[in-house]
Amino acid sequence: MVVVIANNLPPAVRGRMKLWFVEPRANVFVSGIKDSVAEGVIKYLFESCPANSGLLVMQRINKAPYYKIWGMGDPKHRIAEIDGLQLIFEKLGMD
Amino acid sequence: MSEEKNKRLFIKINRNNLPQVKDKYPFIYLERGRLEIDDSSVKWIDSEANLVRLPIAMLNAILLGPGTSITHEAVKVITASNCMICWVGEDSMLFYAVGQSPTSDTRNMRKQMELAINGKKRVEVARRMFSRRFPQENVSQKSLKELMGMEGLRVRRLYESKAKEYGVGWKGRQYTPGKFELGDLTNQILTSSNAALYGILTSAIYSLGYSPHVGFVHSGSPLPFVYDMADLYKEDLCIDLAFSLTYEMGGKYNKHRVVEDFRKRVIQNKLLENIGKDITMALGK
Numbered sequence: 001m002v003v004v005i006a007n008n009l010p011p012a013v014r015g016r017m018k019l020w021f022v023e024p025r026a027n028v029f030v031s032g033i034k035d036s037v038a039e040g041v042i043k044y045l046f047e048s049c050p051a052n053s054g055l056l057v058m059q060r061i062n063k064a065p066y067y068k069i070w071g072m073g074d075p076k077h078r079i080a081e082i083d084g085l086q087l088i089f090e091k092l093g094m095d
Numbered sequence: 096m097s098e099e100k101n102k103r104l105f106i107k108i109n110r111n112n113l114p115q116v117k118d119k120y121p122f123i124y125l126e127r128g129r130l131e132i133d134d135s136s137v138k139w140i141d142s143e144a145n146l147v148r149l150p151i152a153m154l155n156a157i158l159l160g161p162g163t164s165i166t167h168e169a170v171k172v173i174t175a176s177n178c179m180i181c182w183v184g185e186d187s188m189l190f191y192a193v194g195q196s197p198t199s200d201t202r203n204m205r206k207q208m209e210l211a212i213n214g215k216k217r218v219e220v221a222r223r224m225f226s227r228r229f230p231q232e233n234v235s236q237k238s239l240k241e242l243m244g245m246e247g248l249r250v251r252r253l254y255e256s257k258a259k260e261y262g263v264g265w266k267g268r269q270y271t272p273g274k275f276e277l278g279d280l281t282n283q284i285l286t287s288s289n290a291a292l293y294g295i296l297t298s299a300i301y302s303l304g305y306s307p308h309v310g311f312v313h314s315g316s317p318l319p320f321v322y323d324m325a326d327l328y329k330e331d332l333c334i335d336l337a338f339s340l341t342y343e344m345g346g347k348y349n350k351h352r353v354v355e356d357f358r359k360r361v362i363q364n365k366l367l368e369n370i371g372k373d374i375t376m377a378l379g380k
Contacts, residue, residue, distance in 0.1 A: 080145070084358055085120055091144075092145055
């Protein structure tokens with residue numbers, strides 16, 4: 001399963017996304033595609049989107065912790081990694 | 096309306112909304128920071144004031160390194176969510192906190208006790224454990240003492256063959272409690288990865304409703320069942336890791352590298368997925 005959340009996608013990419021995804025809300029996409037297909041689609045997304053798309057992709061994977069997160073451009077919260085576990089920094093202390 | 100407003104949203108932790116051991120993340124290691132509760136969730140604030148929420152019910156164990164503090168409420172919530180807290184010293188010794196796990200009842204523990212106190216059944220369990228390690232040998236007539244002798248020899252040979260494989264000098268296993276730094280590099284990695292393995296296994300064993308204190312092969316130590324089970328996994332998770340890392344680290348001990356590589360192997364070998372099945376295999380249907 002893949003969930004994509006974006007701030008702003010180019011119309012062409014947004015249209016193309018609907019080949020695989022349903023869009024229950026504007027710029028929120030959900031799909032049940034398998035891992036092998038997901039890799040290709042996510043790669044396509046990252047290649048086609050400009051940096052200000054604010055892209056957040058969540059994918060189900062089949063080994064612990066069973067999810068993977070990608071972020072691109074304008075991330076409100078940085079993705080943290082503690083011992084290989086992806087978490088979200090809610091507040092950054094130093095910068 | 097006002098009644099609605101005052102109603103607190105509170106999800107009760109019970110066995111239906113906690114994941115099974117096999118679906119959890121094995122462990123995370125935290126040091127220099129603080130664990131506390133905020134809005135009913137567990138938050139980690141590190142020494143640089145970065146704030147991260149931890150999905151505690153998805154974790155099998157938290158290893159707390161030096162320089163960490165934790166609040167009373169955090170211990171309560173973490174243990175109620177069936178996540179084990181281990182305090183890890185600089186010398187890799189572990190101290191545990193265990194909560195009353197809502198996912199387990201006493202059925203499994205009762206079965207374990209019945210097998211352990213019956214001499215004949217106890218040896219049968221030990222033989223089943225050893226038959227995994229010696230698939231070519233017939234262990235059905237061997238006594239506990241003979242089995243342990245076989246195991247000692249196997250491990251010594253294993254150390255030597257791994258030392259040869261990776262081209263690492265080996266003078267034997269040494270471990271003096273409290274004098275971690277005195278051991279050579281391979282021994283230091285062995286000690287700390289063994290300690291982490293014991294932490295994960297203790298947590299998993301509790302979560303599955305068994306007792307780490309009732310063993311079949313080992314006895315007279317604080318966690319005999321943990322040591323019994325650990326022997327099934329040590330070869331690849333600890334021994335091979337220790338020799339391959341000694342080769343790669345080039346003489347300088349780096350605990351973060353050890354923890355990271357150990358965790359990768361735990362996930363690769365599907366330890367948490369296998370432990371439930373392996374205990375059932377050992378104890379018999």
